[in-house]
Each structure stands twice: as structure tokens, then as C-alpha cells.
Amino acid sequence: MAERTQYEELVRQFSAFGAVKRELGRNLPPDCLGGSVAVLTLIGRQSNIRMRRLAELLAVDMSVTSRHVTHAVDRGWIERSPDPADKRSRILRLTPEGQERLEEIAERTTQLLSHRLSDWSDDEVGQLILLMARLRASFDDHGPVPVQPARSAPSTRTPLIIT
Amino acid sequence: MAERTQYEELVRQFSAFGAVKRELGRNLPPDCLGGSVAVLTLIGRQSNIRMRRLAELLAVDMSVTSRHVTHAVDRGWIERSPDPADKRSRILRLTPEGQERLEEIAERTTQLLSHRLSDWSDDEVGQLILLMARLRASFDDHGPVPVQPARSAPSTRTPLIIT
DNA sequence: TATTGTTATACTCTATAACTATA
DNA sequence: TATAGTTATAGAGTATAACAATA
Numbered sequence: 001m002a003e004r005t006q007y008e009e010l011v012r013q014f015s016a017f018g019a020v021k022r023e024l025g026r027n028l029p030p031d032c033l034g035g036s037v038a039v040l041t042l043i044g045r046q047s048n049i050r051m052r053r054l055a056e057l058l059a060v061d062m063s064v065t066s067r068h069v070t071h072a073v074d075r076g077w078i079e080r081s082p083d084p085a086d087k088r089s090r091i092l093r094l095t096p097e098g099q100e101r102l103e104e105i106a107e108r109t110t111q112l113l114s115h116r117l118s119d120w121s122d123d124e125v126g127q128l129i130l131l132m133a134r135l136r137a138s139f140d141d142h143g144p145v146p147v148q149p150a151r152s153a154p155s156t157r158t159p160l161i162i163t
Numbered sequence: 164m165a166e167r168t169q170y171e172e173l174v175r176q177f178s179a180f181g182a183v184k185r186e187l188g189r190n191l192p193p194d195c196l197g198g199s200v201a202v203l204t205l206i207g208r209q210s211n212i213r214m215r216r217l218a219e220l221l222a223v224d225m226s227v228t229s230r231h232v233t234h235a236v237d238r239g240w241i242e243r244s245p246d247p248a249d250k251r252s253r254i255l256r257l258t259p260e261g262q263e264r265l266e267e268i269a270e271r272t273t274q275l276l277s278h279r280l281s282d283w284s285d286d287e288v289g290q291l292i293l294l295m296a297r298l299r300a301s302f303d304d305h306g307p308v309p310v311q312p313a314r315s316a317p318s319t320r321t322p323l324i325i326t
Numbered sequence: 327t328a329t330t331g332t333t334a335t336a337c338t339c340t341a342t343a344a345c346t347a348t349a
Numbered sequence: 350t351a352t353a354g355t356t357a358t359a360g361a362g363t364a365t366a367a368c369a370a371t372a
Contacts, residue, residue, distance in 0.1 A: 006288050007276040008204075008269055013295040014184055015201045019222035020302050021177055022363075025338090035339070038178045041171075051354060059182035061341055066355055068339090088348045088353040106171055113170040116301050125165040125173060128298065131291045132176040138279050139183050185340080188361090196361070214331060224364055229332055231362090251330040251371045 027112045029104055031075065035068035040077060040094065040102045047093045050083065054092065077101050190275045192267055194238065198231035203240060203257065203265045210256045213246065217255065222303075240264050 025034050042057050043049055049057075055065040069092065072078040077098030083089035094102065117125065165173075188197050205220050206212055212220075218228040232255065235241040240261030246252035257265065280288060 003285070004269065004273045006285065006292070007273050007280075009292050010276065010288060011187065011272050012204060013292055013299070014187065015197075015204070016222060016299050017180070017295060018362085020298060023302055024174065024177065033338070034178075041175060041178070052352085055354095059179060060339085062354065063342080063356075064340055070355085083353095086349075086353080090354075106167070109174050110167045110170050113165075113173065117165065117170075117298075120165065120297075120301070122165045122169065124294070125169050127290065128294045129169070129172050129176055131287070131294060132180060134283075135183060135280075135291065136176070136179055138283065139186055181339090198362070215329085218331095223362085225331065226333080226365080227363055233332085246330095249330080249372075253331075 024109070024112065027108050029101070029108065032101065032105065033068075033071060035064070036072045036075075036077070037105055039065070039068045039072055040098055040105065043078065043092050043094050044099070044102050049092050050089045051092070052089070072098065187272070187275065190271055192264070192271065195264065195268065196231075196234060198227070199235045199238075199240070200268055202228070202231045202235055203261055203268065206241065206255050206257050207262070207265050212255050213252045214255070215252070222299075235261065 028034065028037060038058055039054065042054060046053075046057075051062060051065055051069065054069070055062040058065055058068075069078060069080065073080050075097075076095055079093050079095050080090050081093075083091050191197065191200060201221055202217065205217060209216075209220075214225060214228055214232065217232070218225040221228055221231075232241060232243065236243050238260075239258055242256050242258050242261075243253050244256075246254050
């Protein structure tokens with residue numbers, strides 16, 4: 001159990017982390033939004049996925065997922081076909097163009113990070129990955145915090161799932 | 164130096180980290196936006212700060228900083244007085260109300276994190292703080308990354324090392 | 327001319343609510 | 350009734366550019 005000043009410092013790091021994410025965003029190919037990148041990445045890992053499951057993995061509302069997917073479908077990166085087993089659902093998979101785009105994104109990302117983290121060891125990168133994955137798990141595992149509820153409105157937001 | 168798959172996994176964790184930040188945001192007092200929290204926190208640490216320096220610490224554009232500060236000034240949490248040494252500048256410091264608000268935020272944050280991270284050791288929290296601080300430093304230190312080659316062939320080659 | 331700071335505008339991401347279609 | 354998905358709307362964060370005032 002950590003102490004209060006440590007928690008405050010952790011939150012400060014969370015806040016400042018936005019600058020890192022924004023630089024990664026600026027590194028993306030033109031016409032390729034961050035939302036599309038997240039969607040392409042997850043579908044690249046788990047093909048033939050449905051919207052509901054994708055929203056769970058993204059840990060955002062399905063309405064948000066729908067918009068990101070539509071953006072990628074409009075550009076020919078994702079194929080959104082009906083699910084024969086459940087006519088409400090739609091099956092998502094990458095098109096060849098989507099795979100190319102995903103490859104380009106991965107290439108750019110690797111290039112940027114290999115510059116920025118050139119003095120990081122393999123083990124240090126691995127530690128950061130593990131700690132951030134565990135952080136996410138810690139926020140997912142627990143329910144609402146007792147004293148400060150104030151947020152129990154009905155929501156279509158899905159629980160956080162670790163991938 | 165890490166490998167490509169590790170970088171991709173790191174970026175995946177960055178993406179999913181948004182869910183953690185959103186929950187922290189939902190934990191804030193009403194009428195208290197995330198931008199104000201960041202501003203209050205930094206002014207609480209370094210009083211009598213100027214806009215320019217604050218924007219640097221926040222790692223956002225000064226126009227963004229100006230809006231966040233205005234939000235807090237409007238609510239009486241920050242005092243924005245002219246700098247006698249340079250009439251272009253303005254000096255920022257917390258009001259007593261701002262200190263109270265900052266205290267309340269810290270209290271809520273500690274409460275949330277002590278629940279969520281109840282099974283984290285002091286050392287583990289410290290490791291995450293250090294790694295995230297170093298991550299930020301790694302992105303700060305370097306200038307813009309050299310121009311990306313238009314299209315690199317898919318490859319598992321060793322990433323380019325910059326000295 | 328350069329710097330400090332503000333404001334206007336536009337873009338991205340997100341959640342909520344209302345809706346359709348199907349189970 | 351409940352669930353899968355879409356769309357409309359609003360709120361928050363950010364960057365760029367134009368601007369004013371001062372150095």
C-alpha cells in the first residue's frame with residue numbers, strides 16, 4: 001500500500017503522459033485517426049470480431065467504436081459484413097488495404113519509439129508494459145469505490161478488459 | 164533496445180490507458196475539469212508561476228493553458244495578477260479556495276487509488292512512477308524524429324539506432 | 327522584431343440518449 | 350423484454366492562427 005504523496009505523483013505522471021500520446025498521434029499517416037489505429041490494431045490481432053467485443057477491448061462505449069469503425073470502413077480498411085448467426089451483429093475483418101495500412105502504422109511507430117527509447121533496454125520496456133497492463137487490470141477488477149459513487153447512471157459503456 | 168513486437172505492445176498499452184484516465188476524471192468534484200486539476204496541481208507545487216512556464220510543465224500549447232487557467236480563475240481558485248517585472252506576463256498563485264479545492268482533489272484521488280491499487284506495493288507504484296517519468300523525459304529530450312521514408316517494406320529488421 | 331498571453335476556430339475523442347432491428 | 354448496433358448531440362482537450370500589448 002503506497003502513501004498519499006506517491007499517489008499524487010502517480011496522477012501527475014498520468015497527466016503528463018498525454019504529451020507522449022499526442023506525439024504518437026502526430027506520427028500517424030495522414031487521414032489516419034487515432035481511433036482508427038486502435039480499431040485496426042485490435043482487429044489485426046483478433047479477426048472476425050463483432051462490434052460488441054471490439055468495444056469491450058477498446059474499453060469505450062459502442063457508439064464510439066461504431067464511429068471509429070465507420071471511419072475505417074469508409075476508407076476501405078475494414079470489411080463490415082452481417083453475422084449469419086445473429087442478424088443484429090456485424091463481423092469485422094481487415095481488408096488487404098487495411099492490413100497494408102496497419103503495417104505502415106506499425107512501421108512508423110517502431111521507428112518513432114526506437115528513436116525515442118533508444119537508451120531503454122528490452123527489459124525496461126517490458127517492465128513498463130507489464131506495469132501498465134497491471135494498472136489496467138487493477139482498475140477493471142474492482143467495482144465502484146465505496147465513498148465517492150455519484151456515477152451509477154445506466155450506460156452502454158463496457159467494462160475494461162485486458163488483452 | 165527493444166524489438167518491434169514489444170513496441171507495438173507498448174503502444175497498445177498506451178491506447179488502453181485512456182480508460183484509467185477517464186475513471187480518474189469521473190472521480191473529480193463537480194465543476195472541476197481535468198484541465199483545472201492539472202493547473203491547480205502544478206501551481207500548488209510551484210507558486211508564483213507564469214503562464215509560459217506553466218504551459219511548459221503541462222506540455223500543452225499556451226492557448227490551452229490560458230483556457231484552463233481562466234476556468235479556474237472564474238471559479239476563484241487561482242489569482243492571476245500582473246507581473247511588475249514584465250507587464251506582458253501574469254503571475255499565478257492559488258487562492259485559499261484553490262488550496263481547499265486542491266486538497267479535496269488529492270483526497271479523492273488518494274481514496275480512489277488506494278482502493279484500486281490496494282494490492283500494489285509501495286515499490287511497485289514507485290517503479291511505475293519512475294518509468295513513466297523516464298518515458299516523458301525520453302520524449303522531451305529528443306527533437307522531432309527525422310523524416311519517415313515514404314514506404315518501408317514489411318520487415319523484422321533491427322530498428323534504426325540513433326546515436 | 328521577438329515574446330507573452332488571449333481569443334476564435336476547427337478537429338478529435340468520449341459519453342448519453344434515442345432509435346432501429348433482431349433475439 | 351433484452352441485446353447489437355447506429356446516429357445525434359453535447360462536453361472536454363487540443364492545436365493553429367490571428368491578435369494585442371510589451372520588451
